[in-house]
Amino acid sequence: MPTIVSVDDSTVPGEGSSRLLLLVSSDNKHIVVEEDIMSRSRFISKQVEGFEATSQRHAILLPFSSFVLNKVIEYCSHYRGYYLLEDDPDAAPPGRSPVREWDQEFLDVDRNMLLRIIKAAHYLEIKSLVGSCARAIADMIRGKTTEEMREILGVENDFTPEEEHSPSSKCTG
Amino acid sequence: MPLNLPHKPPMLALEGDRSQSPPLHSGDSLVNEDNIASAVSSARTPDDMDKDIEQLENVLRALKKHRNTLSPISRLPPEILSRIFSHLAAPSLNTPWMWQTVSHVCRRWREVAVFSPLLWTSIDFRSAAWTMEFLQRSQYAPLAVHTGDLLHRDINSVQWALHEMPRIRELSLSGNTDTLERLEDHLLEESPLLETLSLSATSHGRGFDDCYIVPDGLLAGYAPRLRKLSLSMCRVSPTLPILAGLTHFHASVPDPRGCFPVSDLLALLSMMPLLETLILEHAVPALETTGCTGSEEPVVTLNRLASLQLNDTMASCAYLLSHLRVPASAALRVICGIERPYEDDEIELLPRLLVSPRIERATPFAALHFRNLSTADGSLRVAGWYTDDINGDNDESKADAVITLMWGDGSTGMDTRIIRDTCASLDLSKLQTLYVSTQESMSKDSWISSFQTSTQLKRACIRGRSVYGFVDAFDASLKTRGSSFLPRLRILSLEKAQFARASHAGTLFQRLWRGVNTRAEIRAGLRWLNLWDCDITGQEVQLLHGVVSKVWWDSRPRGCTMSADEGSSFDLSHPVLDSHRWSQSTRHLFSHEQALADFMQSILAD
Numbered sequence: 001m002p003t004i005v006s007v008d009d010s011t012v013p014g015e016g017s018s019r020l021l022l023l024v025s026s027d028n029k030h031i032v033v034e035e036d037i038m039s040r041s042r043f044i045s046k047q048v049e050g051f052e053a054t055s056q057r058h059a060i061l062l063p064f065s066s067f068v069l070n071k072v073i074e075y076c077s078h079y080r081g082y083y084l085l086e087d088d089p090d091a092a093p094p095g096r097s098p099v100r101e102w103d104q105e106f107l108d109v110d111r112n113m114l115l116r117i118i119k120a121a122h123y124l125e126i127k128s129l130v131g132s133c134a135r136a137i138a139d140m141i142r143g144k145t146t147e148e149m150r151e152i153l154g155v156e157n158d159f160t161p162e163e164e165h166s167p168s169s170k171c172t173g
Numbered sequence: 174m175p176l177n178l179p180h181k182p183p184m185l186a187l188e189g190d191r192s193q194s195p196p197l198h199s200g201d202s203l204v205n206e207d208n209i210a211s212a213v214s215s216a217r218t219p220d221d222m223d224k225d226i227e228q229l230e231n232v233l234r235a236l237k238k239h240r241n242t243l244s245p246i247s248r249l250p251p252e253i254l255s256r257i258f259s260h261l262a263a264p265s266l267n268t269p270w271m272w273q274t275v276s277h278v279c280r281r282w283r284e285v286a287v288f289s290p291l292l293w294t295s296i297d298f299r300s301a302a303w304t305m306e307f308l309q310r311s312q313y314a315p316l317a318v319h320t321g322d323l324l325h326r327d328i329n330s331v332q333w334a335l336h337e338m339p340r341i342r343e344l345s346l347s348g349n350t351d352t353l354e355r356l357e358d359h360l361l362e363e364s365p366l367l368e369t370l371s372l373s374a375t376s377h378g379r380g381f382d383d384c385y386i387v388p389d390g391l392l393a394g395y396a397p398r399l400r401k402l403s404l405s406m407c408r409v410s411p412t413l414p415i416l417a418g419l420t421h422f423h424a425s426v427p428d429p430r431g432c433f434p435v436s437d438l439l440a441l442l443s444m445m446p447l448l449e450t451l452i453l454e455h456a457v458p459a460l461e462t463t464g465c466t467g468s469e470e471p472v473v474t475l476n477r478l479a480s481l482q483l484n485d486t487m488a489s490c491a492y493l494l495s496h497l498r499v500p501a502s503a504a505l506r507v508i509c510g511i512e513r514p515y516e517d518d519e520i521e522l523l524p525r526l527l528v529s530p531r532i533e534r535a536t537p538f539a540a541l542h543f544r545n546l547s548t549a550d551g552s553l554r555v556a557g558w559y560t561d562d563i564n565g566d567n568d569e570s571k572a573d574a575v576i577t578l579m580w581g582d583g584s585t586g587m588d589t590r591i592i593r594d595t596c597a598s599l600d601l602s603k604l605q606t607l608y609v610s611t612q613e614s615m616s617k618d619s620w621i622s623s624f625q626t627s628t629q630l631k632r633a634c635i636r637g638r639s640v641y642g643f644v645d646a647f648d649a650s651l652k653t654r655g656s657s658f659l660p661r662l663r664i665l666s667l668e669k670a671q672f673a674r675a676s677h678a679g680t681l682f683q684r685l686w687r688g689v690n691t692r693a694e695i696r697a698g699l700r701w702l703n704l705w706d707c708d709i710t711g712q713e714v715q716l717l718h719g720v721v722s723k724v725w726w727d728s729r730p731r732g733c734t735m736s737a738d739e740g741s742s743f744d745l746s747h748p749v750l751d752s753h754r755w756s757q758s759t760r761h762l763f764s765h766e767q768a769l770a771d772f773m774q775s776i777l778a779d
Contacts, residue, residue, distance in 0.1 A: 115245040122253055130253065137246075138260030146277040153246040155279050156237035163280070 021048070022059040023073075029066035030059070037076045040087055042125035064120045068113075072120050075106060075129050086128040103132040111140070111153065241279055254282065255289035262292050290314040294342075296334050304330040308337065315342035315366050323348030324375075328355065335359035342366050342398075347373035347405075350385045357388055363395040370396075373405035384408045384432045391415060408432050411440040419445045420477075423452040425484075431458030435470060439496055442473045449477050453493065454484040474498040484508040487578075501559070504573060511580040511591065541574055543601055547608035548592055549636070551581040555599060567606055589615050596623035603629055609643070610636035610668075617645035621658055628657055632664040634703075640670035644681055648688035666703035672713060682713050686720075693720045701725070 019035040021044070038044040047060050062069060107114060118133035141149045150157060157164075212225055241247050246254075261272035276286040286292060293310035295317045297303045304327075308316075318334045318341050320326050335341075338359055344367060346353060353374060370392075374385035387409040392399070394414040401421040402409075409416075422445055426432045433441065435457045442451070478499040483490045487509040494507075541557035544567050548554070556572040569575055578595065580587050588611040604627040609615070620642050624630070635643045644667075646658050672682040679687075692698045702717060704726040714726045 112245055115249065118253060119249060122250065130256065134253065134256040135260050137257045141275075142261055144274075146274050149275065149278050154244045155246060155282070156240050158234050158238040158241055158279050159277075159283075160234065163283075164277075 023069060024059050024061045025066035025069045026063050027065050029069075031066060031069060031073065033073055037073065037080050040076050040079060040084075040126055040128070042087075042127075044124060062120075063123065064116060068116045068120050071106075071109075071113075071117055072124060072126070072129070075121075076126070078102060078106070079128070084128040086131050087126065100132065104136070107132060107136040114140075238280065241281065247281060251285045251288075254285045255292065258286055258289060258292055262295070295319070298326045298330050298334075301327050301330045301333075304333060308333060313340060315340050317341075317343040319343065319345040321347060322375075323352045323356075328352065331356065332359070338362040338364050338367075340366055343369040345369075345371040345373075345403075347371075347375070349375040350383070353385050361388060361390045361393055363393040364399070365395065366398060367392065367396045368398045369401040369403075370399060371401075371403040371405075372407045373403075374407050384426075387413075389413065404432075406432060408437075409441065411437065411444050413444075416441070416444040418447060420447050421450040422448055423450075423454075424456040425452070425454035426456060431455060433457055435492070438493075439470050439473050442475065442497070443471070446475070447477055448475050450480045450482075451475065451478060452482040452484075454482075455489075457485070457489055457493070470496050472496050472498055476500065478503045480504045480506070482506040482508075484510075486510055486512065506575050506577075508577045508579060511578055511587075542603035543599055544603055544605045545569060545572075546596075546601065546604055546606070548588070549608070549610035551588070551612070552577060552579045553592060553595055554578075555595070561603065588613050589619050593619050593623050601627045605629055605631050607633040608636075609634075609639045611639045612637075614638045615642040617642050617649060620646035621649075625658060628660055630659045630662055633659065633662055634666040634668065636668040637670070640667050641674065641676070641681060644684045644688065645676070645678065648678070648684040648691075660697050663699060664701040664703075665699055666705060667707060668703075668705040670707045672707060672709040682709065686713075686716060689717065689720050698722075 020032050021035050021038060023031045023033060023038075025031065035044075035048060044060065047058075051058055107117070109117070114133060114136055118130060118137065121129035121133060141152055144152065146157075149155070212222070249257075258272060258275055261275065272292075273286070276283040287310060290310060290312040291314050293307045294314045296307045296311075296319075298320055316334070316337055318331075318337075320331050320334075323331065323346065331346075335356060336359070339362070341364060344364075346356065353372065372385065372387065374383070383406065385407045387404070387407055389410055389412065391409070391413055392415055396415045397418065399415050399418055401423075402416075402419050403421075403423040403425075405425045406427070407424075422442075424432065424438070433456050438453075438457055442448070473496060475497060476499075479502070481497070481499055481503050483493060483506070485493070485508075490507050490509050540559055542559070542561050543555045543557040545556040546554070554569075554575060554577040556567075556569040557574045557576075559573045578591060580591060592609075592611070592615070601624065604624075607624070607627070607630055615638075633643075667685075670681060672680060672685070674681050676684075678684055689699055689702070698720065700722040702721045702724045704714065704724070706727060709726070711728070714724060718724050
């Protein structure tokens with residue numbers, strides 16, 4: 001569950017043409033962002049609905065660093081006002097995310113950063129970003145051997161010899 | 174003496190029993206030299222050591238398992254991991270089933286993969302065990318069942334899969350009629366989730382009689398989501414209730430034998446008012462050239478059609494088009510096979526392909542502006558647009574109509590006759606791009622008569638034997654200044670020509686030189702000349718440099734053959750039928766250098 005703290009009106013100037021939100025990262029950086037930009041996040045939208053019910057403004061504390069949060073905000077800013085099917089809660093869930101050229105460039109980051117972004121996107125319920133990250137991670141290991149996949153993603157082989165050669169595993173490739 | 178480990182194996186400790194050993198801290202090591210020395214002591218028996226090995230292996234595995242939990246990828250929730258795997262599971266011709274190697278990476282990945290039903294929905298028929306495993310692991314998820322040729326499949330496995338008809342979303346069966354009949358019971362079941370159905374009967378060359386007759390009770394008449402139906406050597410009755418919802422229909426037969434009597438096919442199409450894509454390949458028996466215009470059959474209206482593709486004889490295509498009413502916006506792709514011996518009156522049908530008043534455009538044939546024409550290896554293709562945009566995109570994939578005529582190689586005289594007759598049948602006054610590579614020489618007169626109306630042509634690529642007659646026409650036509658053979662030609666590529674070859678009018682070089690000079694004099698000169706794989710000297714190229722703004726030559730010395738790389742790029746087996754290869758073949762002509770973009774701009778602005 002996110003932590004929500006009350007903030008002063010002076011901290012979040014919310015009476016402008018576009019309402020503002022205060023997001024606080026795990027490294028305690030305060031980031032002010034327009035609500036419109038973050039409306040792609042189901043999580044943020046639900047928080048904002050909660051604010052409206054209580055007529056109080058809050059800062060939203062998020063469990064990831066400002067570096068990751070800024071990347072997410074960059075993504076949301078880029079697609080501000082765009083309709084993305086994956087983010088439509090009323091649309092049927094797409095099987096696989098479409099390839100978007102900008103996303104490929106945006107996600108051209110190191111492995112750990114990519115994993116942090118997908119976790120943040122999952123937390124914030126931004127399905128389109130989750131889909132793009134998933135595709136990018138899949139592309140990293142596509143066509144690789146098991147050993148290469150372990151090396152790329154830093155995973156150890158923890159199978160027992162029996163598990164490794166179990167009849168069931170024969171049906172998994 | 175047992176190995177004196179400093180504490181219980183971490184695996185056990187991790188499971189909660191930490192009472193007997195102090196916890197390890199960062200920097201502490203499980204292994205030290207004393208332990209190793211005592212472990213390999215000669216006093217220890219092999220059994221002792223086996224136990225130690227087993228214990229150590231357990232410790233190692235426990236450590237790796239715990240190490241995995243600290244790995245960033247392992248901290249992702251299972252649904253995200255499953256999503257990543259789903260991208261790997263996307264169908265790929267190059268690496269089928271490669272995604273399943275993820276289940277060999279570690280325990281968690283296997284667990285996630287095995288318990289993600291959506292990953293197992295494309296049923297594998299490589300063995301009965303695999304099929305069963307896929308069916309079980311997919312749980313209740315909608316299935317994609319593509320059997321490939323049933324001849325190579327265990328029929329029982331296919332039947333197991335077909336027992337799941339209520340949850341099959343895509344079904345594709347391909348086999349001989351006997352095998353399809355064995356599976357027929359399953360095809361009579363209701364299919365509430367089915368969206369795509371493809372049935373293909375193996376051909377034995379007996380035509381009509383060899384078609385698989387799809388049972389009237391197909392899918393018990395209940396397939397509310399069925400949108401795509403593909404039939405190869407199969408015939409269905411127009412009375413099938415499932416036809417009404419189709420948006421995509423594809424009927425094909427390997428050669429012009431047909432599977433549907435014409436009247437049945439038209440009746441069938443009349444039951445598909447929602448069709449958006451219609452592909453018919455030899456679906457009707459070949460019609461005679463004469464009598465193909467008979468209009469006894471009713472006209473079928475397909476108001477939503479966006480794409481119409483026909484592959485048949487000229488007569489059959491003309492007949493079908495004359496019986497279809499489709500929106501003007503529908504993209505038309507027609508491939509007509511021309512039979513031997515070639516009869517002149519066959520090409521006369523060409524205008525009728527599009528002139529049909531059934532198409533919702535007042536004079537569609539006249540309204541089409543043919544901008545591209547290419548011919549090579551026994552085929553000819555023209556692409557037309559309804560818009561008269563002289564600077565428009567000539568990408569054929571976006572053309573309103575593309576007509577391809579195919580007659581194959583090796584028929585003496587057919588190339589020239591068909592090109593000449595086709596050009597005479599079409600209005601080529603808006604032609605902008607021309608590619609010609611014929612097996613036989615085309616005379617100067619044929620060139621002039623075929624393309625004398627193409628006064629807008631800007632780019633031409635002429636290859637091999639076609640070059641000589643072309644250069645003669647190029648040279649001769651402007652001698653009188655009144656002639657207008659390709660007067661706006663600005664970019665010319667000549668390929669695989671011998672410039673020393675002489676005729677009564679001089680060598681090829683001399684004829685080209687004259688033509689280029691004459692055009693330059695009347696300010697209708699070439700701006701770009703490309704010489705590829707031509708037998709020409711550097712001195713001759715220098716001379717051409719003097720009168721053409723840009724001459725590009727591959728500097729190939731006489732007698733030099735192309736390298737393997739170049740061969741793969743330019744030695745086209747069928748560029749006319751393959752737009753990608755067409756663009757490859759002409760890339761040096763149209764997009765060889767960045768500078769060409771500016772150059773093209775200057776031409777277009779001219």
